[in-house]
Every structure is written in structure tokens, then in C-alpha cells.
Amino acid sequence: MSMQVEKFYYDNKIVRAFGYATVIFAIVGMLAGLWVAIQFYAPAASLNLAPTTFGRLRPLHTNAIIFAFVGNCIFTGVYYSLQRLCKARMFSDKLSWIHFWGWQSIIAAAAITLLLGYTTGKEYAELEWPIDIAITIIWVVFGINLFGTILKRREKHLYVAIWFYIATWVTVAMLHIVNSLEIPVSFFKSYSWYAGVQDALVQWWYGHNAVAFFLTTPILGLMYYFLPKAANRPVYSYRLSIIHFWALIFIYIWAGPHHLLYTSLPDWAQSLGTVFSIMLIAPSWGGMLNGLFTLRGAWDKVREDPVLKFMVVAVTCYGMATFEGPMLSLKNINAISHFTDWTIAHVHIGGLGWNGFMAFAMMYYLVPRMWGTKLYSKKLATNHFWLGTIGIILYAVPLYWAGFTQSLMWKAFTPEGQLKFQFLETVTNIIPMYITRSVGGALYLTGALIMAFNLYKTIRQGKFVANEEAEAAPLLREAHPKREYWHRILERKPVMMLVLSLVLVAIGGVMELIPTFLVKSNIPTIASVKPYTPLELQGRDIYIREGCYTCHSQMIRPFRDEVARYGEYSKAGEFVYDHPFQWGSKRTGPDLAREGGKYPDSWHYNHMYDPRSMSPGSIMPQYVWLLDNKLDTSSTPAKIRAMKTLGVPYPEGYDKIANSDLMKQANTIADNLKKDKIDTPPDVEIVALIAYLQRIGRDIKAEPKTQTAMK
Amino acid sequence: MSVIIVLLIASVTVAGIFLAAFLWGVKSGQFEDDYSPSSRILFEDKPSSSTTHSKQL
Secondary structure, eight states: OOOOOEEEEEEOHHHHHHHHHHHHHHHHHHHHHHHHHHHTTOGGGGTTOGGGSHHHHHHHHHHIIIIIIIHHHHHHHHHHHHHHHHTSOOSOHHHHHHHHHHHHHHHHHHHHHHHHTOOOSSTTOOSOHHHHHHHHHHHHHHHHHHHHHHHTOSOSSOOHHHHHHHHHHHHHHHHHHHHTOEEEEETTEEEESSOHHHHHHHHHHHHHHHHHHHTTHHHHHHHHHHHHHHHTSOOSOHHHHHHHHHHHHHHHTTOGGGGGTTSSSOHHHHHHHHHHHHHTHHHHHHHHHHHHHTTTTOHHHHHHOHHHHHHHHHHHHHHHHHHHHHHHTSHHHHHHHTBSHHHHHHHHIIIIIIIIHHHHHHHHHHHHHHTTSOOSOHHHHHHHHHHHHHHHHHHHHHHHHHHHHHHHHHTOBOTTSSBSSOHHHHHHTTHHHHHHHHHHHHHHHHHHHHHHHHHHHHHHHSOOOSEEEEEEOOOOOOSOOSSOOHHHHHHTOHHHHHHHHHHHHHHHHHHHHHHHHHOGGGSOOOTTOOOOOHHHHHHHHHHHHTTGGGTOOOOOOSOHHHHHHHOSOOOGGGGTTOSSOOOOSBOSSOOOTTOTTTSOHHHHHHHHHOHHHHSTTOOOOOOTHHHHSBOOGGGHHHHHHHHHHTTOOOOTTHHHHHHHHHHHHHHHHHHHHHHTTOOOOTTBHHHHHHHHHHHTTTGGGGHHHHHHHHO | OTHHHHHHHHHHHHHHHHHHHHHHHHHTTTTSOOSHHHHHTTSOOOOSOSSOSOOOO
16 A cells, blocks of 8 residues: 655644743742741741732642643643644644643633632632633633644554543543532622532542542653653553553542541442542552553663653652552541641642652653753753652651641540640641651752753753654545454544543542432531521631631541530531532641630630730731721622522522621621720621631531420 | 432442443453554654655555
8 A cells, every 4th residue: 555645743832832831830839839838837937918828828839730830741741742642733733822821821810819819719629710711711722622633643543641631631621610610799709509518529529530630640641651752662561551541530530529538428428439449549550550560671771861760750659649549538547637737748749759750751851852952961850850759758758747646646535535635736746847848848849940950951052843844644544444443443533532531421420419419318407507697708708718728627527536626526507508618628727617606706806916826836827917908898799699599598688788787797796806905997807707707617506405495 | 328329320330331341342352452552652753864755655
């Protein structure tokens, strides 16, 4: 058979743009991370400014690392490898650049709005609704470019990496849309469509799959391309790659509820999450072993090549994190680990080890090739490798220690049956670990800076190949293949694969979500639980704005120590008006689910002004601006109307009189404060926040009384 | 709590379908060519010489 060979050019310019963004946002995201890490032992590092305080800076760190650093890394790798795997230039240069500038604008908008306190209050999905819409549009642009390239490919077989890209695109689109359903109140404020338990389930279904389909599957795709290329060896087992791909995408989608063990989520959903999390070990380790075994007989290359060094540690960290994850999903282990720094250590094995090191390896691989030169300094890259590796160890080990120690301290009782430690003692005890962690982070960041320098010097000595020449035969339509296997047919039909993947993933999602929505028995309503007053609602929005949920949980698990420390364990019915839920995932400070009525109003006032005046040794930042900021009451009617739409039973026309109720309650609190010699106008933000804090968890306390009265 | 039974049936059914599909795939020789795709990516597709624009395959 003879055919014309076509000549074409790979677009390296777009890869370069995404590559630059990867390095820049690696450094920005890590700087933000280091800054928040320092605030753990030096609260003054918040600078007493709202934008640089932990509650706002931490979401900036997580969003910058996940969506800016790893996001741009994914796009760099996809735009480079997809063209070569498909033997075709990207579908549309125009779409490539819309994708690039769109994504960078989203990152800029995210950084600004998060620092200004515009947040939905849902972890890793903090961005407000206009940005959510922009993400959807840009994601679709990326999708058209991705599938367009696949459709015009010159290579019939879809290499395993491409399946991972497809699964990533489909699932992230679905997760993002479902979790971002929210009702706008104003241009930068919205309420989650779901409440309480339902919101929690949707959020962690999303949150876990953000890890699965943004931080794992695309990076596995990159691994399947860049690792064999860097080692110049075929992947250990192509068959294994097919099996573990399908297993991974099918199982991952069910694992979300393991973030909610021992919470008010129905028990069956918790068990489901645990079972599927354990099952995940198999496909995850399939991927890890496939990566590591690819290097069998080539370990001498690992000694020489920094790219392979980074990849070996990255894949090993992937293996460790995906073994640890299922273990943490066991209820008995989760009872110890949850709400502690153990979780933070776990995610950083994945973040620093797997994502970071894969990104570095890829950059060290790509830059010399695209600039037609050699890496400026192998030695600097090796130094980066060691700094990074030691950084990971110094980061993670102290936090494992801290998490385990703190959890045991929380649970310790004296022989007389009293809690052995005050919450604050359990915090001050682990401060040395927090200091060591930040040293580890600083080393890791130093390594990244060395990489930036090394890449810069490499670029300076090379000459950029903007359009890389290539040639391949066009794809011919086979008349009638003798014998076709179903998987082969599927591989050549991306649209069909897209639909099938979506069906697969949707089955998992729907099976888990629908019952909770539909089965009423899952959400027992409690008669004494009432909607928030307008002032409390405003206070709750301040609580969300300041990111209080990044350090305080609102979920008392049914353990002896938690009930003794905080009060009656949390019930699902208590959260039916919580749009969004604020259960949190970390207890850097104590749980607040029964905070209402624990302390007088003046305690909260003084505590927000200077936490250390009320609790010496506390590491909470000061919230001085709340004392002066005027409360914006103009938003009250819109907020009440939005809540009514979501089913919160405010009386008809209440939005019109809500502000007069608000002022009445504010005056009562101001009078209360006056009794304790605190002179404050009633219309400041601190008053609203106090109203909310004094309300949390109180409704259910009224319950036993009414019951006795009825008897 | 009857919903957990519905869930179990549904998930076992789905898992069963995939197991069946997988077994069928193995039996019908779907995974026989598990070498060439992984080796193919290692070859560069740079033009063999700058003067020829087409060549015989």
C-alpha cells in the first residue's frame, strides 16, 4: 500500500506559554503556602489585614496550587503530548490561546476575589458564581480543542494517556457543574443550592473527585507519556494500563463520603465510601507499579537523569498516598486522623510528591527539547531533587506526628473521667512540629526557585522551536477490517468514548446522590430547629467570608471525648437551613457546633479583637477590622429572598421587614456589650458575627426542655 | 433503610456488567496487541530528510 506522507507542525508556542505559567504559579502557590504555614506559630504574620489572614490566604494557597500550578502543568503536558500522540497539530490555535488567556484570567480573578473575601465557603470550590461560569466556558473550549485534535489525528490507536485526558475532561466538567449549583444573591455572593447533609455529600463527592480527576488521572496520563519517553522504554504493561484505567475511573467516583465518616451523613453512605476507597488500592497500585516497573533494567539511567529521579519519587509518593488514603478511609483510623494535621500531611505527600515532582520532571524534560539544547545544569537539577525530597520529609513527618499526638491528647481522660487536656494545650504542644513543617516547605520552595533559574539559563542558551516539523501518513478509513475488537472500535471513536465515560461516571454519582435527596428518612427534621434571624444570617456570611471553616469544624462526632468537650453530638436535622454547610475538615481551633451560649457576648468581642487576651497562647489571628466595618444591611432583603427560594420557611414578605428585626437584635447585643463596659455601635460586623456565634447549635438544646414540658 | 438494598443491587449489577465485559474482552483476544502501542510512542516523527516531501511506505 502506498500513500502520501503529510508534513505538519507541532505548536510549541502554546506549550511554552502554559509551561511558563506552571513555573510562575508553582512559586506563587508555594509562597502562599509557606505564608499560611508560618501563621500557625506566628499569628502576627497575618499582618492584621483581612486579605492576608489565614482564612482567606489558605483558600488562595489551595486554589493556586490545584488550579493554577497543577492546572497549567496539566495543560502544558496535554498540549505537548496530545499533538505527538495524535500526530497532529492542535485542532485550533485560536482555541488554544482562548484557553490559555481564559484560564490565566480566571486565576487572576480567583486571586483577587478570594483575598477580598468573596467565597462560597466550600473547600476547593470557593470561587463565586461568575468565575464558576467562566471556568465552565473555558473548560468547554479546552474540550473542543481536545476532541477536535483527537478527531483529526493521524494515528488510529488512542494511546492510554489520551484516555486519561478524556476521563479528566468529562468528569471535571460534571463535578464542577453539579457542585457549583448556587443561587446568586448579588454579583459576588451566592448560596449553595444544597443545605446541610446534602451539601456536605455533594461537596465531598466533588472535593474527593477533584483530587481524583484533577490531581490524579491527568497526571497519570502525563506519567504514561513522559515516563516511557524519558526512560526511552515502553511502559511495563500496556494491558495493565487499560485495566487500571477503567477500574480507576469507575471506582473513584464513589469514594467521596470517606471525608464524612462519623458525621451526620447517613451511615450507609459512609460505608459505601469506605468500601470503594479500599477497592481503590488495586487500580491505584496498578498505575504505580506500571510506572515503576517501566524502569526495570533502566535503573542506571535513574542514577544519571534528574528527570527520572523526580519521576521515581513522584510515582512512589503516588503509591504511598494511594495506600494511605484507603487506610484513612477505615472508620477506626479515621476516628484518629480526621480533623488533625494527619490529613494535611497526607495531601502533601500527594501534592508535593506526586503532583509537584511530576511537574518538575516534565519541565526538565520539555524545556531542553523545545529549545533544542541541553539542560543548563544537571547538578542544579539534582540539588533541586534532593532539596525537594528532604523538604517533603521535613514537611510530612512532623505533621504525621502532630496529627497523631493531638488526636490522642483530644481523646485522653483522667482516671476520674475528666478530659485530660484543654483544647489549647493540644495546640501549643504541637507548635514545634508546625515550625519544622514550614522549614520543609521552605526547602521545597527553594528547590523550585533553583529550577526556575536552571530553566531560565537553559532557555537562554537554546533556540526556541516554535513550530516543530513532523510527518506522518494520514489516517485512512479502513473498508472492512477483518476482525475488530470492541475496545479497538471504542478507541477510534472518541465521541462514543466520551459518552460511555460520562455514563460510567454518572452512574456512580447518581446512585449516591439521588437516595439522599429523595429518601426523607435520611434527613430527620427537628421541630426546634428554626431558620437564622436576618442578623445571624449576615453574621454567618461574615463567618464564611473570613474562612472560619478553614480552622473550625461544626461537626461533633459521637465520641465520648467530643461529647464531653463540645456537647451533644451533631444531628443531620440541625443543618437543614445551612446553605452552605460549614462542617469544616480541620480543627486547628476547637469545634464550634455548640458554641452558642458558651461564652458571653463580650468574650467574643474581646476574643475577635485579640484572641490571646482571652486565651493566652492561642494561635488564632486577630480580626480587628470586624470591630469597625459597617454591616452592609442593604443585602438583607435579597438574602432572605434567596433563602426563601431554597425552601427556608421565612414568612411571606419577610424580606421587607427583615432589616428592622435585624436592627432590634443588633441593639440587644450592643446593650449586652455595654453592660460589660464595651461601647460599640450596633451596626458593625462584629455584632452580626456575635449573633451568629451565639446561635450555633443552640436550637437543639431547647429540645429536651420542650419534650419534658409536653410530658 | 431499604435504599441500601437498592444501592447494593445497582452497584453489584454495574460491577457485574463490567466484569463480564472484561472477561469477554480477554477471551476474545482484545488485549493481544499490548506491545506496539507502547513502543510506537517512543519513535520520533521528524521528517527523515528535509528534501523528500513524500515517501513510499
